[in-house]
Amino acid sequence: QSALTQPRSVSGSPGQSVTISCTGTTSDVGGYNSVSWYQQHPGKAPKFIIYDVRKRPSGVPDRFSGSKSGNTASLTISGLRAEDEADYYCFSHAGSYTHVAFGGGTKLTVL
Amino acid sequence: QVQLVQSGAEVKKPGASVKVSCKASGYTFTSYGISWVRQAPGQGLEWVGWISPYNDNRNYAQELQGRVTMTTDTSTSTAYMELRSLRSDDTAVYYCARDPSIAAVGTAVDYWGQGTLVTVSS
Numbered sequence: 050q051s052a053l054t055q056p057r058s059v060s061g062s063p064g065q066s067v068t069i070s071c072t073g074t075t076s077d078v079g080g081y082n083s084v085s086w087y088q089q090h091p092g093k094a095p096k097f098i099i100y101d102v103r104k105r106p107s108g109v110p111d112r113f114s115g116s117k118s119g120n121t122a123s124l125t126i127s128g129l130r131a132e133d134e135a136d137y138y139c140f141s142h143a144g145s146y147t148h149v150a151f152g153g154g155t156k157l158t159v160l
Numbered sequence: 161q162v163q164l165v166q167s168g169a170e171v172k173k174p175g176a177s178v179k180v181s182c183k184a185s186g187y188t189f190t191s192y193g194i195s196w197v198r199q200a201p202g203q204g205l206e207w208v209g210w211i212s213p214y215n216d217n218r219n220y221a222q223e224l225q226g227r228v229t230m231t232t233d234t235s236t237s238t239a240y241m242e243l244r245s246l247r248s249d250d251t252a253v254y255y256c257a258r259d260p261s262i263a264a265v266g267t268a269v270d271y272w273g274q275g276t277l278v279t280v281s282s
Contacts, residue, residue, distance in 0.1 A: 081267070083266075083267040083268070084267065085267055085268040085269075087205070089205075094255060094272040094273065094274060094275055095197075095205065095255075095272055096272075097268065097269065097270045097271075097272075100267075100268040100270075101268070106270060136204075138204065138205050140205075140207075140267055140268065140269075141267050142267055148207070148210075148219050148221070148265050149207050149210075149265055149266075149267055150207055151197075151204060151205040151206065151207060152204075153204050154204035154205065
């Protein structure tokens with residue numbers, strides 16, 4: 050069981066926006082501005098898409114945005130495209146013994 | 161360009177050990193950490209541990225403490241992850257990934273290796 054909780058699945062139609070949440074505690078997500086997000090297509094290595102809650106690496110479209118409120122970080126994908134269908138994972142501090150942890154992952158389906 | 165190239169798939173028996181390599185190129189190896197992440201079949205990502213090629217600092221996932229050892233060879237820009245006393249639930253794809261944090265384990269990894277499938281089966 051991951052220390053960071055994500056919904057197992059979300060869905061949206063092309064052109065719509067979806068938001069994926071990543072909920073922790075004051076010891077992890079809430080205590081640091083250092084959540085990152087990854088996109089993973091089946092059979093592929095994950096791809097880095099957000100860091101430090103809301104910053105985008107070079108080459109990542111601005112359709113991908115990150116935010117945080119309290120103990121919950123969020124990834125929003127606007128203008129959904131078929132190629133956005135993938136699994137998405139958050140990554141953050143997870144307490145002194147666990148150091149860091151991934152969320153359980155969210156499967157995004159583009160209808 | 162930054163590349164992390166991992167060693168090939170392994171099949172091991174329960175109780176054996178496996179050592180996966182990750183050769184880095186396209187950047188200064190000692191300026192970034194290396195994290196290891198695994199993914200069991202059909203499951204999510206699991207952080208395994210982190211090592212700094214700069215000062216040899218390491219952090220391991222609590223549940224793997226005592227079975228995992230991470231090392232680096234700065235002369236060849238290669239990182240290694242060894243897992244001992246293998247069990248069937250260690251079957252997974254193991255990834256190495258570059259961590260911009262060099263002093264302590266960070267919360268972002270920017271480049272990933274292609275993954276190495278380790279299968280543990282009798």
